[in-house]
Amino acid sequence: MTSTAPSPELQPGAYDPTSPLVASGNLRRREAVSRAISGLATASSLVAVAALVIVTVAVVRHGAGALSLSFLVKDPPQFGGPGGGIASAIVGTSLIVAMAAIIATPVGVLCALYLVEFSAPGSRPARAMRLALDLMQGLPTVVVGLFIFGLVVKPAQAESGFAGSLALAIIMLPLIARSSQEVLLTVPRGLRDGTDALGVDRWRAIMTVILPTALGGILTGTILAVARAAGETAPLLLIDGAFTPGTTVQLFGHAVPNIPVLIFTAVESADPSAFARAWGAALVLLALILIANVGARVLLARSRARMGL
Amino acid sequence: MSSSGGDAIRPRVRIQDGSASRPVPAAQRNDNGGTRRAAVFDIRDMSVHYGENRALDWTTLRIDRNLVTAVIGPSGCGKSTFIRSLNRMNDSIPGFRIGGQVLYHGHDLYARQTNRVEVRRRIGMVFQKPNPFPKSIYDNVAWAPRNLGMKSGLDERVERALRHAAIWDEVKDRLRASALSLSGGQQQRLCIARSIAVEPDVLLLDEPASALDPVATAAIEDLMHNLKHRYTIVIVTHNMQQAARVADRTAFFSLDERDRTGTLVEYGDTDTIFTNPADPRTRDYVTGRFG
Amino acid sequence: MSVRASLNPRAAARGRVAMEGSLGDRILRGLCIAAGLLAGGTLLAVAYQVISGARLSISTFGLPFLVHSAWAPNLGHFGAAVMLYGTAVSSAIALLISTPVAIAIAIYLSMLAPRAVRIVVGPLVEMLAAIPSVILGLWGIIVLAPFMQRHVEPALHGVLGFIPIFGPAQTTGLGVFTAGVILTVMVVPIIASLSRDLFLSVPRELTDAAESVGATRWEVIRGVVLPTTVSGVSAAIMLGLGRALGEAIAVASVIGAGNVVHVSTFETGNSLAARIALDFAYIVSNLHTASLFYLALILLVFGLLTNLIARQIASRYDVHRTFA
Numbered sequence: 022m023t024s025t026a027p028s029p030e031l032q033p034g035a036y037d038p039t040s041p042l043v044a045s046g047n048l049r050r051r052e053a054v055s056r057a058i059s060g061l062a063t064a065s066s067l068v069a070v071a072a073l074v075i076v077t078v079a080v081v082r083h084g085a086g087a088l089s090l091s092f093l094v095k096d097p098p099q100f101g102g103p104g105g106g107i108a109s110a111i112v113g114t115s116l117i118v119a120m121a122a123i124i125a126t127p128v129g130v131l132c133a134l135y136l137v138e139f140s141a142p143g144s145r146p147a148r149a150m151r152l153a154l155d156l157m158q159g160l161p162t163v164v165v166g167l168f169i170f171g172l173v174v175k176p177a178q179a180e181s182g183f184a185g186s187l188a189l190a191i192i193m194l195p196l197i198a199r200s201s202q203e204v205l206l207t208v209p210r211g212l213r214d215g216t217d218a219l220g221v222d223r224w225r226a227i228m229t230v231i232l233p234t235a236l237g238g239i240l241t242g243t244i245l246a247v248a249r250a251a252g253e254t255a256p257l258l259l260i261d262g263a264f265t266p267g268t269t270v271q272l273f274g275h276a277v278p279n280i281p282v283l284i285f286t287a288v289e290s291a292d293p294s295a296f297a298r299a300w301g302a303a304l305v306l307l308a309l310i311l312i313a314n315v316g317a318r319v320l321l322a323r324s325r326a327r328m329g330l
Numbered sequence: 331m332s333s334s335g336g337d338a339i340r341p342r343v344r345i346q347d348g349s350a351s352r353p354v355p356a357a358q359r360n361d362n363g364g365t366r367r368a369a370v371f372d373i374r375d376m377s378v379h380y381g382e383n384r385a386l387d388w389t390t391l392r393i394d395r396n397l398v399t400a401v402i403g404p405s406g407c408g409k410s411t412f413i414r415s416l417n418r419m420n421d422s423i424p425g426f427r428i429g430g431q432v433l434y435h436g437h438d439l440y441a442r443q444t445n446r447v448e449v450r451r452r453i454g455m456v457f458q459k460p461n462p463f464p465k466s467i468y469d470n471v472a473w474a475p476r477n478l479g480m481k482s483g484l485d486e487r488v489e490r491a492l493r494h495a496a497i498w499d500e501v502k503d504r505l506r507a508s509a510l511s512l513s514g515g516q517q518q519r520l521c522i523a524r525s526i527a528v529e530p531d532v533l534l535l536d537e538p539a540s541a542l543d544p545v546a547t548a549a550i551e552d553l554m555h556n557l558k559h560r561y562t563i564v565i566v567t568h569n570m571q572q573a574a575r576v577a578d579r580t581a582f583f584s585l586d587e588r589d590r591t592g593t594l595v596e597y598g599d600t601d602t603i604f605t606n607p608a609d610p611r612t613r614d615y616v617t618g619r620f621g
Numbered sequence: 622m623s624v625r626a627s628l629n630p631r632a633a634a635r636g637r638v639a640m641e642g643s644l645g646d647r648i649l650r651g652l653c654i655a656a657g658l659l660a661g662g663t664l665l666a667v668a669y670q671v672i673s674g675a676r677l678s679i680s681t682f683g684l685p686f687l688v689h690s691a692w693a694p695n696l697g698h699f700g701a702a703v704m705l706y707g708t709a710v711s712s713a714i715a716l717l718i719s720t721p722v723a724i725a726i727a728i729y730l731s732m733l734a735p736r737a738v739r740i741v742v743g744p745l746v747e748m749l750a751a752i753p754s755v756i757l758g759l760w761g762i763i764v765l766a767p768f769m770q771r772h773v774e775p776a777l778h779g780v781l782g783f784i785p786i787f788g789p790a791q792t793t794g795l796g797v798f799t800a801g802v803i804l805t806v807m808v809v810p811i812i813a814s815l816s817r818d819l820f821l822s823v824p825r826e827l828t829d830a831a832e833s834v835g836a837t838r839w840e841v842i843r844g845v846v847l848p849t850t851v852s853g854v855s856a857a858i859m860l861g862l863g864r865a866l867g868e869a870i871a872v873a874s875v876i877g878a879g880n881v882v883h884v885s886t887f888e889t890g891n892s893l894a895a896r897i898a899l900d901f902a903y904i905v906s907n908l909h910t911a912s913l914f915y916l917a918l919i920l921l922v923f924g925l926l927t928n929l930i931a932r933q934i935a936s937r938y939d940v941h942r943t944f945a
Contacts, residue, residue, distance in 0.1 A: 038434040038452055038531035040442040045451075047479045048837075052447065055839035056764055059733050065725035066734070068744055069813070073749045074804055080756060117763050119404035130654045134652035146657070152932075153661040159860075159928035160921070161867025163894045164671060167917045173672040191663060198660075224645035252753025255869040255894070259901050281755045285870060288759060304755045314751050419829065453834030461826035464849060473844055474834035523829070528834055 080300070080307050087301030098264045103294040107302045109267055115276040117182050117261070118251050120272060121189035124288030126243050128190075136198075137205040138227060158195035163190050166256030174260045181261065182277030188256035193246040200242025206236045207325075218308075225296050237324035241317045249312040252306060254281035264288070367394040370532060370562045371416060372433040373405040381425030383410045387593035388430060391581060398554050400577030402570055403451045403605070404615070407567045408592020413534050415562065417445050428581050451478070452524035458537040460517035462509035462524070467501050470509045470520055471527045478528060487527060495523035496553055505522075513548025514575040522553065533557065535565040539572065544547065551576050570616060574604050582612045671921050677907060686724035686915060690882055692896075694905045699912035700921060706882045707797055707890035708923075710786075712865040712884065713799025713871060719809040726809070727816035728842060743817070747749035751886030752809035756872025761803045762795070766875055769802070770794030773885045788885025798886040800895075803871045808861040810907055815857035819850040852934050866923045869894035895919045 036045045044052060095106035124243050132150060140147040169188040174180055208231055216226035232239075257279055264276035271277075289300030336601035371393040378386035386408040393399050394433050401409045414420045414530060415428060418439065432439040439449060471488045480487060488505075492498040497519040509520055520536060525533060544562070554576040557563060567573050573580050581597040594610045607613045678699065679687065687698020732745050774790035781787045823846050830840040832902075847854075869892075877889025880900055893916045904910050 034475065036452070041756055042437045042439065042441075042448050042452075044445050044448055045594065047452070048448055049447065050838065051477065051837045057839040058728075058839045058842075062725040062729035063734055064747070065503075065722045066729045067751060068722070069746045070742060073745055073752075074759050075764075076752060076757065083763065088840050094811065116634060128659060128908050129691075131653045132660060134649075135657055141654055142907065146654075150657040150660065153657070153664055155932060156664055156928055157660060158923060159863050160667065161869070161894055161917075161924050163867070163869040163897050164667065164917045164921050165782035165922070167674065167897065167914060168670045170668045171674045172666065173915075179592060179713050199863050222643045224643070224649040227649065248751060254753070254755040258870075258898055262902060264793075270722055281753065281870075284755050284759060285874075288762060288874060299759065303759055306753060307458070307756055310753065311748060312750055314748050315744075417833065419833065447835055447837055449832055454835075455829075457826060457829065460828060461824075461830040463830065463845060473831075474836065477834075477836055477840050477844075507776075524830075525834060530835075555904065612872040 033180040037324065056242060062069070075306065075310070080303050081228050084300035084302075084304030087297045088304060092298075092301055097295070097298060099266070101280050103297075104293070105294075107280065107283060107298055107305070110280045110283045110302060110319050111305070113279045114251055114281070116248055116270060116272055117277060117279055118189060119251055120183065120186035122192055122243060122247055124186065124190040125193040125197055125246070126239075127192050129199050129246075130239060131273075132194075132198040133193045133201035134203055134227065136202050138223065138231070140223070146286065152197045153171070154198050157191065158199075160191070161190060161255075162188075162253055163255040163258070164297045166259035169256065171302075177274065179274050180263055182272035182279075183274075184229040185257045185261035185277065185279065186272065189250040189253060192253060193250050196249065197239075197242055200245065200246070201235070201239045204238030204242065205231070207238070208234050219289040223323065237320060241321045241324070244313050244317045244320075248317075250283060252310060254285050258285060348380065353400070367397070368392065370395050370435065371564075372436070373430070374433070375430035376412075376415070376432055377407070377429040378415060378420070379425070379427040380423060383425075384591045386415075387586060387591045389583075389594040390596045390616065391594060393562065393564060394579070396558055396560075398565060399562065399574055399579045399581065400557045400573035401478075401566045401581050401583060402568070402573045402615075403583035403595075404585060404591075405568065405594075406590065406592070407585045408570040409568075409583050410536055411592065412535055412583065413564055413566050414455075416532075417453060417455055439448050451528065452530055453532040453534060455527070455534040455536065456518070456525055456529040456538050459541050460514055460521050462517050462520050463514070464508065464510060466506045467509050467512070467520060471523050474528045480528075480609065485509055485570040491523040491527035492520075494526055494553075494557065495519045496549060497523060498554050513546075514550060515542045518542060518546065518550060519553070522557075524548075526557070530561065531580050533561045533563050535563065537566050537568060540568065547572070570604075574600060580604070582607075582609075582615060584611050629631075629714065645725075654746075667923065671755070671914055671918050673863060674912055675918045676913040677911035679911075679918075681908060681911075682915075686879035686912075687919070692880055692891075694900070694909045695904075697908055699908065699915075701893070701916055703880060703882050704891050704916060705919070706724050706892045707800070707876060707895070708866060708892040710797050710886060710890070711800040711804055711876065712862060713883075714798060715804035715808050715865045716858065716862055716895050718801070719805045719812060722805075723809045723812035723861075724816055726813040727820055728846075730813070730817045732842065732846070734869055743814075746810050747814050748810075748816075749806065752806075753809065753822070754868060754871040755874075757803055757806060758871040760869060761799065761875040765802065766794030768794065769799050774798070778887070786886045787882045788883075788887050790889055791889070793877070795875050795889055796887045797876060797883075797890040800872045800876040800890070800892065801886070803875055804865045804868060807868060807871065808865050810940060811864055812857045812861045815860070816850070816854050819853040819857070820846055823849050839854075851936055856931040856935035859927050859934065863901075863927035864933070866893055866927065867920060868892075869898040875896045893917075 034046055047207045070105050073207050092106035093111065094108050096109045097105040135145055136150060139175065165188050168191075173187060194244065212230055212234065213226065216230055261279060262282050263277045266278055266283075269275060269277060284299045284302050284306070287295040290296070369392045373392070374390050375388040376386065376390070377384065377388050401408065401413060403409050411420065415432065416439070420426045420428075428440055434449075434453070438444065462568060463473065465473065468488055471491050472484055475487055488497060492501060497516060500516060501520075509517065518541075522538070539550045542550065551572060554563060554565065565577065573578060577600045579598065580603040581602045582595045582597045582603060583592050585591070586593050596607060596609045604611060604616050607616060641844045677820065682689065682699065685700050686699065687705065689698070690702035691698040691700050693704060711864050726746060730739055732744070734742060770790050770793060774794065777787045778789055782789075804890035827845050828841055829848065831845045836844065876891060876895055878895075879889030881893055897916055900909070902914055904913075
């Protein structure tokens, strides 16, 4: 197709190569379509960010009024009414989630170690473990709550913070296992080969070289899992919902106040001060979760940069 | 449009990003071989930076119509950078900066108002590793013409492209089969067919046969002689014998030892370059003394 | 291979098998295997507990439980129909809205946004998924529901009112549609970030090839990026569906705890997970408990199915990804 082509506009795709390098033929229309789609894509992203901002701003607006130092250190008034705070719920959530992390993190890291260090990727045991972890991640949290109810609460005839920790541990385990697995996979092969060449036992290499290298990433994954667990309401509603306000550190045999259930039940209650406290609690919870998320990302980016990724 | 012939000594000029120029060694020669042909590319003092790294030195040459122009040189000398700059395929590489001028039929390829999609419509490219779409053989070739609105006569267009790429007989009975079921050499010819289906003006080939076996390579080389009647062809190759076999003109690029920048050393008729090069570096390379 | 790992080809598995080894090796390996068995055992235990907890209700009502719509604990009437309807419709609304939106976001983040924007907006979209459902539920009741009732539902009814699912707006904005919108907020980041990773993993050679024949950006997306990733995106959608089906708290907050199946989605309804969450504090009988377990059993089956289907689709995606 050279300059001897007749009237370039007649046939689709016909063009004069020596003409200026601007859109010829149907390119104008095609580029308009492309621009429209790009516009939609950009708009969608803006809507998503807007949703995050809208919800965050609403929580701040409604909850800021309740925030004060006493809000964080006092308990709700015994018979309802204004004033007081959510101290016991903060303590309770911290204890429950910490206990859940203590249970879930070693198990999750061990699972990840198995998948990366002690099994070939396509082998049966590895695939079975991967399947189990994936299915566990897909369990509806309310079902996890019912499970622990049947397993622990019903036989013991008592709700407890520990039961809540068990449920949260089940929720956290697949998340920690996956993030640990991803981190372990990024540990440079050279480290493993190097320790092997030195004749070092595999377990020693793992404990003294590989795990420490991966520690930052594992920690990040745990923080993200903790942030996720801290906001889980459904299981706690079922197995740790009947608590009396009042600070307690007794997790066993004893329902422990916690933030998510406090928020959820306040929504149902008729007490407007309980409602106000719920918004304050929501603000505290959301702030902690968003900070944990941002912090974890920053940590992750730093550790990846340090590993040269 | 462009100045005729070449310059024995390149004058000092400033390139667009403002850095200082330096004089070219006197041995560079730009020889258009006598016959007056229309220039397709008129490249003047082109240089390429990736961030801080200068990949290509000031390069000046003219690429003429309906010829096969080979670009040879040792690895890392900027051949790929050069050819990819001719259809703006380097744009998406971070830090890419081009200096000098690349004129295509007199129009500045990198002007602000230049439409990149239009550039690629007229200047097609075949890549080193065959990269057919995961679609059927037919759809691979028909995809771009459909975009361009060439709906009628599509079957004929596809057949014509496959014939000109010397692969029609091998695939005519299985046009609906996946392109991935073809061998490497066949896939590459399919990629050539895909590129010529829209009837570009120029065909750029970036080491098209380097991933192929000798038989497939020979098939690709045979194509060049036929294709050049319709298209202007620029082919990068690290295989000197290939350049000697298929090219009318050859450009020899090399690496400047001092600052690791690719630079055009010599450009002229293939015969001259291989039998009587002017620059000692060219002579060293084509006689196999290095690279 | 896990869904996420097979959707992320950059995670190349390079584990080494240590078969022999010192005592320390064997102990560590044993611990790891024990951890794995604990995980697997937990899953089995969950299934066992849910089934046995539901036994009374299963034996009382059998399969017709799924089509009974009466739910009156004090009278001993239990049926899942209202909940099944609410779960299905709210999840369907969520998926219908979130799929195109999430894919558009993924296109933006992977191919359109400049790098500086990408590293800010990407994490922001992911953080949308970090908002706890109880907070979304709270926001849903106070902010979203009134907004829906005052503006969105009347508008939709005005334009599309001839379709029965868009009935007149009710007194509060609590209903199946609002639940669907809340679920959309939760599902979009899941599909978007998985799809974005998929789009980024399309080999450069393919997009180069498409660009080199003079295709516009949208044509490159339509012709190369989307077809190559269709299985992976489908798996991501399945995962989003699983999330929507299992969500209890946010849905419980805004779905209105209705007891009757209404055609209009602006009316109240209920969902499987929400019903469990709402009723659990007010259990009146063993049959009541067992029926809630029965609902959980249905929910469990849904959750496992969507996960298994997602894995299946994703593994076939790997097979198709062969090229020269």
